[in-house]
Amino acid sequence: MPTLLHVDTSVFPGEASASRSVTATFRKEWEAQHPNGTVIYRDLAAEPLPHLDGLAAAAGFAAPDQRSPEQEAAFALRETLASELEQADVVLIGAPMYNFTIPSTLKAWLDHVIIMGRTAGAEQTTTSGTPAIVVASRGGGYGPGTPRESFEFVTNYLGKALGDGLGLDVTFVVPELTLARSNPAMADLVELSDASKAKAHEDVTTHAKALAARFAA
Structure with a gap:
């Protein structure tokens, strides 16, 4: 049965988080199609990872039989996280925009799983071709032609790190204007916000069904 790696990063719980709400819709549809499948879940807000340190970083560049005991111990978490990514048939990531970029917890995860010569830095990596659905929610509007287009460092960064790197x-799903109902200054954008949210849920449902069918037993 297929394996889904689901990573959430929003600091807000449940329905209070646009990204969590949409990733939950994808996962619900995926599990409906694969009730006996495996889901590996990482809530990086509830259980944040330590930042990559020098020992763990150096260990990633050393052959396993050349690592010191200290490097081997430091590399253990990277091994676990990379293995989770490698065994996934589909990756689902909730990546809300915080201060124009990704949550620091997601950056920490990336620093651990990007291992040169294994998951990255090779023509054919151990994760090449794995489908990834990234729910990149944002409180305002940062699309092409908007005044803040140049402030968007979520999809452009993750497109490089996840796509070119790993x-x-x-595939990005982008619910935006998510603050419209809580920010009086955005009151005239509520309709657009609701439409964007609805489309995000529809899009991930479509993607979940398509990917579930691809990995049908």
């Missing part, structure tokens, strides 16, 4: 086949 070799994943990345």
Whole structure:
């Protein structure tokens, strides 16, 4: 049965988080199609990872039989996280925009799983071609032609890190204007916000069904 790696990063719980709400819709549809499948879940807000340190970083560049005991111990978490990514048939990531970029917890995860010569830095990596659905929610509007287009460092960064770096086949789903109902200054954008949210849920449902069918037993 297929394996889904689901990573959430929003600091807000449940329905209070636009990204969590949409990733939950994808996962619900995926599990409906694969009730006996495996889901590996990482909530990086509830259980944040330590930042990559020098020992763990150096260990990633050393052959396993050349690592010191200290490097081997430091590399253990990277091994676990990279293995989770490598065994995934589909990757689902909630990546809300915080201060124009990704949550620091997601950056920490990336620093651990990007291992040169294994998951990255090779023509064919151990994660090449794995489909990844990234829910990149944002409180305002940062699309092409908007005044803040140049402030968008979520999809452009993750497209490079996940796509060019890890070799994943990345699809972005972008619910935006998510602050419209809580910010009086955005009151005239509520309708657009609701439409964007609805489309995001529809899109991930479509993607979940398509990917579930691809990995049908």
